[in-house]
Structures are given as C-alpha cells and as structure tokens.
Amino acid sequence: MLTEERHRIILDLLKEKEAIKIQEIAEETNASESTIRRDLTQLEQEKYLKRVHGGAARLQGKLKELTVSEKTSKRLHEKSVIARHAASLVEEGDCIFLDAGTTTLGMIEFLPEIDIVIVTNGLTHVDALLQKGFKTYMVGGSVKPTTKAMIGSGAIESLQKYRFDKAFLGTNGVHPQYGYTTPDPEEAQIKKTAIELSREAMVLADDSKFGEIAFSKIADLEKAIVITNGSANDLDPAYKKQTTVKVVTT
Known part of the structure; x- marks a missing residue:
C-alpha cells in the first residue's frame, strides 16, 4: 500500500x-x-x-471551546491529581492569581487553610473560595458565558492593580513551537497579563492538551512551568528543553 x-x-x-x-x-x-x-x-x-x-x-479546532459544564465532566481524575499538587505549592502569606477554569477550580478544595490572598477572574470560583474563608478579590470586566471568566479591558485594568507570588492558569494547548494557546483572544490577554504580574507562573494542563494549538497565543513555554499528569517518558523532549514540566501521578 x-x-x-x-x-x-x-x-x-x-x-x-x-x-x-x-x-x-x-x-x-x-x-x-x-x-x-x-x-x-x-x-x-x-x-x-x-x-x-x-x-x-484528532487535533481540536482552533476555536473550539467547551462550556464549564462540559469541561467539568471530562478527565476528572487527571484534573484532580494536577489540582492537588498545584494547591500544595501555595504557601503562607502568598498572593495568588487563580485563573478561570475547571482544573483551577479543583484546586480550591485542596488549598491549605492558611493566610493567603486570592485574586480570580473565575466567576465559578468565588463561592468556593469564600466558603473556605479566603480573602478573595474578583477581577472586574464582562462575563464570558461559556467559561464564566471575566474578560475585556475592564478585567485587564483591574488585574494590573495587583502583583502575585504565584499564578495558576489553564490552557487549551501546549506546543513546543506555538507555546500556550486558548481559543479566545480576550482570555489569552488575561492569562498573559497574569503571567507578567507574577513571580512564578504555573500552567495546569492534562496530557490531552499537549500538541494542541488553539487560536490565540498566551505566551511562550518558557514563561511558565507546566504541571501535568501521565508519564514523563511519553513527553517530547522539546517541551523539557524550554520549560520545567512537572509530571504528577498521585
């Protein structure tokens, strides 16, 4: 043949x-x-x-984006493993940015009950954060219906008032050539700004995101470390040449 x-x-x-x-x-x-x-x-x-x-x-479409409810039902174990590890990195006195998204939402139940300040653009995150007693700031702006994220110029303006020790971000694609990407340019700008305002930036991405390329670039791989699941042996060495990839399994 x-x-x-x-x-x-x-x-x-x-x-x-x-x-x-x-x-x-x-x-x-x-x-x-x-x-x-x-x-x-x-x-x-x-x-x-x-x-x-x-x-x-199959590669996902550049503009394809699931709703929060659709994302919540997918790859639950993998997201939980990543979220637990990410939450363990938060320390006493940290000011952190918690991006809108289902994996970052999953972090909240694992966050240690210590003195921290949290800024988020995730509308779905607020109740869970307040229930745990965290000092919480909500980024202003317009609400994106599908992801329940605050976006737009108002969100960027309010976000720029803060500085963070750590930022935890979601992404739709992780690619050695095209970096971190997401379908929506306005969400990409929020994520990019949060990375720039943070001492450390961490992208939470299950292994299905590797090799994917969405429409809007967030940043190059080197701008954040990646926390993912799976096996380190399955990763293309091109990723590890550009950034730290932390693979967690439990």
Whole structure:
C-alpha cells in the first residue's frame, strides 16, 4: 500500500473517532507497527494529528471551546491529581492569581487553610473560595458565558492593580513551537497579563492538551512551568528543553 493511501486511511479513521491505536491502524492497512509510527510522526509534523501514547488523536479546532459544564465532566481524575499538587505549592502569606477554569477550580478544595490572598477572574470560583474563608478579590470586566471568566479591558485594568507570588492558569494547548494557546483572544490577554504580574507562573494542563494549538497565543513555554499528569517518558523532549514540566501521578 502506498504511503499516501495509508495516510488517507489514518485520517479517515480519525474522522470517525477522537483517538486510534497503532495496532488498529496496522490491521486496517496491513502495515507494520514501525511503518505506522513513521506515518504518524510525518502526519504530526504536517499538523494533521497529534501523537499520543500508543497511537494518535484528532487535533481540536482552533476555536473550539467547551462550556464549564462540559469541561467539568471530562478527565476528572487527571484534573484532580494536577489540582492537588498545584494547591500544595501555595504557601503562607502568598498572593495568588487563580485563573478561570475547571482544573483551577479543583484546586480550591485542596488549598491549605492558611493566610493567603486570592485574586480570580473565575466567576465559578468565588463561592468556593469564600466558603473556605479566603480573602478573595474578583477581577472586574464582562462575563464570558461559556467559561464564566471575566474578560475585556475592564478585567485587564483591574488585574494590573495587583502583583502575585504565584499564578495558576489553564490552557487549551501546549506546543513546543506555538507555546500556550486558548481559543479566545480576550482570555489569552488575561492569562498573559497574569503571567507578567507574577513571580512564578504555573500552567495546569492534562496530557490531552499537549500538541494542541488553539487560536490565540498566551505566551511562550518558557514563561511558565507546566504541571501535568501521565508519564514523563511519553513527553517530547522539546517541551523539557524550554520549560520545567512537572509530571504528577498521585
């Protein structure tokens, strides 16, 4: 079978399902697994798909963004593991920025009950923070209906009044060439500003975000460390060359 025909079959399989295994492709094409690995590497370089452990996955649309309720039901264990570790990094006396998002929301239950100040642009975060008794500041601006994030020029203006020890941020994509990205330019600007105002910035990204590229750039990889799940052995070395990637499993 010609290379072009194998590539067409691989891409057709990805139209039917979000992820496919190398063994499944090999059976469909009657090719060896080593040949399929080379095919997947080429298709990834050409930005048709992304490699994942044991196979390949469909790239998400540049503008695709799930609602808060849709995100909340996905990859719950992975997000909880990441959130727990991120919360453990908060120390007495810290002033932190907590970005809108489901993984950052998950951090709140694990935050130590110590003297800290929290600024957030996440409308969904406020009740949980107040219930735990944290001194909380809400960024002003307009409310984005899908993510319940405060965005816009008003949000940027109010955010610039603060300085942070640590910022914890969500992202839709983590890519060695294109950095951290998200579908909405206004949300990207909020995240970028928070990174610039923080002594340390941490991006919380489960392993499905690696290799993804959304519409709007937040920052280069070097501007923040990444906290993720999975196996360090599965990571492309290109990520580790540019930033610290903390892989947590429990």
